[in-house]
Amino acid sequence: MNKKYIVGSILPLLLIAIWQLVSYFEVLPVQMLPSPIDIVEAFVNLVKSGTLQENLYTSLIRAAVGFFIGSASGILLGLIVGNSRFMEFLVDPSVQLFRMIPHLAILPLLILWFGFGEPSKIIIVASGAFFPVYINTFLGIRSVDYKLIEVSKVLEFSRSKQITKVVLPAAMPNILLGIRMSMGTAWLSLIVAELMGATTGVGYMISNAREFSQTDVVFVGIIIFACVGKITDSFVHILEKRLLRWRDSYQGVNAK
Amino acid sequence: MAILSIENVDKRFLKGKESLNVLTNINFTIEEQEIVSIIGPSGCGKSTLLRILAGLDQDYTGKINFDGKPISEPGKGKGVIFQEHRLFPWLTVEDNICANLNKRDEDVQQRLKEVIELVKLTGFEKSYPKELSGGMSQRVSIARALMRNPDILLLDEPFGALDAFTRKHMQDSLLDIFNNRKMTIILITHDVEEAVYLANRIIIMDSRPGTIKEIVSIPLQYPRNVVSDEFLSHRNKALTILDYT
Numbered sequence: 341m342n343k344k345y346i347v348g349s350i351l352p353l354l355l356i357a358i359w360q361l362v363s364y365f366e367v368l369p370v371q372m373l374p375s376p377i378d379i380v381e382a383f384v385n386l387v388k389s390g391t392l393q394e395n396l397y398t399s400l401i402r403a404a405v406g407f408f409i410g411s412a413s414g415i416l417l418g419l420i421v422g423n424s425r426f427m428e429f430l431v432d433p434s435v436q437l438f439r440m441i442p443h444l445a446i447l448p449l450l451i452l453w454f455g456f457g458e459p460s461k462i463i464i465v466a467s468g469a470f471f472p473v474y475i476n477t478f479l480g481i482r483s484v485d486y487k488l489i490e491v492s493k494v495l496e497f498s499r500s501k502q503i504t505k506v507v508l509p510a511a512m513p514n515i516l517l518g519i520r521m522s523m524g525t526a527w528l529s530l531i532v533a534e535l536m537g538a539t540t541g542v543g544y545m546i547s548n549a550r551e552f553s554q555t556d557v558v559f560v561g562i563i564i565f566a567c568v569g570k571i572t573d574s575f576v577h578i579l580e581k582r583l584l585r586w587r588d589s590y591q592g593v594n595a596k
Numbered sequence: 597m598a599i600l601s602i603e604n605v606d607k608r609f610l611k612g613k614e615s616l617n618v619l620t621n622i623n624f625t626i627e628e629q630e631i632v633s634i635i636g637p638s639g640c641g642k643s644t645l646l647r648i649l650a651g652l653d654q655d656y657t658g659k660i661n662f663d664g665k666p667i668s669e670p671g672k673g674k675g676v677i678f679q680e681h682r683l684f685p686w687l688t689v690e691d692n693i694c695a696n697l698n699k700r701d702e703d704v705q706q707r708l709k710e711v712i713e714l715v716k717l718t719g720f721e722k723s724y725p726k727e728l729s730g731g732m733s734q735r736v737s738i739a740r741a742l743m744r745n746p747d748i749l750l751l752d753e754p755f756g757a758l759d760a761f762t763r764k765h766m767q768d769s770l771l772d773i774f775n776n777r778k779m780t781i782i783l784i785t786h787d788v789e790e791a792v793y794l795a796n797r798i799i800i801m802d803s804r805p806g807t808i809k810e811i812v813s814i815p816l817q818y819p820r821n822v823v824s825d826e827f828l829s830h831r832n833k834a835l836t837i838l839d840y841t
Binding site for chain 1: 650651652669670671672674675676678680682684685686687695696724725726740744
């Protein structure tokens, strides 16, 4: 266990060391690339003044609400479309059409409709979270081993039990993968929304800092995004491990 | 009394524009508490026949009567054991066996205990399928079928993927289970020795199109001695009909 964390932190630590050296020898001007120590200082100041907590809180709420709405509707629609050929023909082409619209393209429209308030941001995050979950749920359902469906018929499962007790658990690896991916896109969508038009949030903090050339604050924002993203991803990964304990698949060499 | 009667069953597959005869003119009856083995070369449609009897394939012509009624859906007194164990990998052994049954029910608990003892899996109730060997997994799938007290057990080459020692052991287990439960068993196999070892009657099939070549009785006492003269003579007779040389 410990070894795993040590191996995982080699690359980030190496990067920080090189970075500090580069700044120390002033290869680039401070306005372009502040040193890690400067960034830590900026971080401490932001925490002291409470700015960071406030913005992070707003961003987290937006991300959580948007992610929940997006992924829940992704699972639901994925389940419906995955279980019915008719629904696939009816719904899937339109979903794929909407999927191809870049977020940046609809954001101005959302701002026109909903203003700079919360709904436009939550819709952006939700739409970002929706597609990976939808696609992977759909894919997961369609790749359920037909042999297990046959078994469920032999064992006289009702149609609804077949879906909840066979299709859903069999598709779970894909659904969880979709959730992991959608958390990434939810963050991405959030920062897009906050950079384009917001008065609070970590994205706003970054774009505001850019206007005042506070490069160190920009870095704090970026690092916050990376860390919070990683923490939430680890959380889902732990969930994945618990839920998919039953799986018997290749874990990579030297896995124990 | 015949528990199962099959009359003039035909089955075709459509392959592009061609229609392929898989089963032609299949007729036989099976008595209660009989072990019948169906053997034949691959492609003779024996697995298709079993799927039809299981209710998994209803696209055929002809008449099938099971317990006085036509076969309309899977389950309903018909237990099926497939070549692969087909366990739900996310469920433990006992949850697999009790799938779609109420595990908290006392009667279910009692039956669970009995079948687990019968298939000799005591101590593995909480294991996941990935932790079991091939023979053990197949025993779980047998237990899962027995749990529903089927009138007829349909087995589709159930021991084909197992090694010779495990297979022999499983064949004896099946006979034990038969003695214990007294149900009707139909066993698809491509192993003549297995058929002669287990069955009261052997239905020998021919391929392209799948027809019944001959039905042979094996009037030997259980347990059968595989090196006895009468066993070997029955085996040789079946082999001759199958046209092996």
